[in-house]
Amino acid sequence: MLRFAFAEGHLPRSEVIAFLVGFRDVLSAHLEEVRALAGAAHPTDTHRALALRHDVATRAASLRWVEDTLARLPTRRTAVPRG
Numbered sequence: 001m002l003r004f005a006f007a008e009g010h011l012p013r014s015e016v017i018a019f020l021v022g023f024r025d026v027l028s029a030h031l032e033e034v035r036a037l038a039g040a041a042h043p044t045d046t047h048r049a050l051a052l053r054h055d056v057a058t059r060a061a062s063l064r065w066v067e068d069t070l071a072r073l074p075t076r077r078t079a080v081p082r083g
Contacts (some may be wrong), residue, residue, distance in 0.1 A: 017073060024066040030058045 007016045038052035 013073070017070065020066055020070050020073070024063065024070070027059055027063045031056065031063060034059060048078065 003017065003019060007019070021061040034052055034055045038049065039058055041052060043049075
């Protein structure tokens with residue numbers, strides 16, 4: 001996130017968008033993996049289930065933030081690639 005925070009005025013918009021698109025793709029893949037792990041967690045493994053639930057919630061929130069940020073950044077001439 002620091003790279004994104006300090007990019008304004010220092011990196012071209014296309015590079016910032018490419019960074020966010022890559023971040024979105026990594027988050028999406030990781031979220032799928034963690035959701036699969038959470039679904040396979042044994043019911044008696046409470047700590048694991050709770051930790052995975054937390055990871056799913058935080059990754060999903062980050063993914064929503066990235067999607068919202070991508071929707072706000074592009075100009076009319078800039079298309080956001082979909083992963």
